[in-house]
Amino acid sequence: MAERSLSKPNDEPCYCGLTRRASRSLTEIYERELAPYGITQPQFSLLRAASNSAPMGITELALQLNLDRTTLGRNLKLLEAQGLVVFVANQHDQRERLVTLTRSGAKVSKEALAAWQAAQALIRRNIGRQKLVALEQLVAEIDALVS
Amino acid sequence: MAERSLSKPNDEPCYCGLTRRASRSLTEIYERELAPYGITQPQFSLLRAASNSAPMGITELALQLNLDRTTLGRNLKLLEAQGLVVFVANQHDQRERLVTLTRSGAKVSKEALAAWQAAQALIRRNIGRQKLVALEQLVAEIDALVS
DNA sequence: CCATGATGCGGGTATCTACACGTAAATGCC
């Protein structure tokens, strides 16, 4: 009964390594499409998140994206340098800076949407909706483990 | 029939964003366990890969891990600085440097294995084997799209 | 009103990742 563990000690796949690997592959696919718009996949995700809700503080947005606050801050700074987002002061709290899309940011986000949809369609076509729904649920369960 | 797309234009989840998010969460979980051994999850993956096969060149190992060659080179350099791996010249090809675990590298890899297994068990316990097998297959299909 | 703690944020540092470019060695073709 110990034979199995003796002959194949560590062939169990690392779930973390698998997922990191998948994220690298998917990022490559998505960024091939997004390249013409001069933004990366994480940047597109940020623009999308910012455009789909009322202006939010960095900490709040980071919580929603399950991203480190300082990471998000630095990523947003790059978008600010490109003129795609601006930080608006919160009148009721001097500490908070509300992330807001500029007109240019909204434009890029809107245009790049087609590229993103192309990548989404490619994945759906090759993987299938059913597995992708399962992926969505799986990620939710994984996220729940760290919250 | 256009109503659905009008009322919910873009609520489709980004498969790339989902996967990147999952990789962040999982990395956090694994690195909590690995921290006492002074290595990160990617570093542990590298040690594991290097110890599970004959010495390999950087390009070959990068191909196997689906990692950019230069990325792998830099990651290995950090392990070299920690004395966990060394580069051995290939007698038949002066260009190639064969990645080899040091005694210390093998020791750390072996000791950290328990930490990794704890993380693996945590995930298995909370997610379930069936979904993890599905994940494994899904990642293989995604990888196939970029090869 | 003021001291204390909580909150929002930035900077320093470090690792992971990839692309563009350049160099040296091996290979192959004539």
Next chain:
DNA sequence: GGCATTTACGTGTAGATACCCGCATCATGG
């Protein structure tokens, strides 16, 4: 054998990510 091509690798640059530490502002108890 000699030269073009391919192969293996490094460096420069840049973005994504997270931890630690410090600062300014807000909220609260006395």
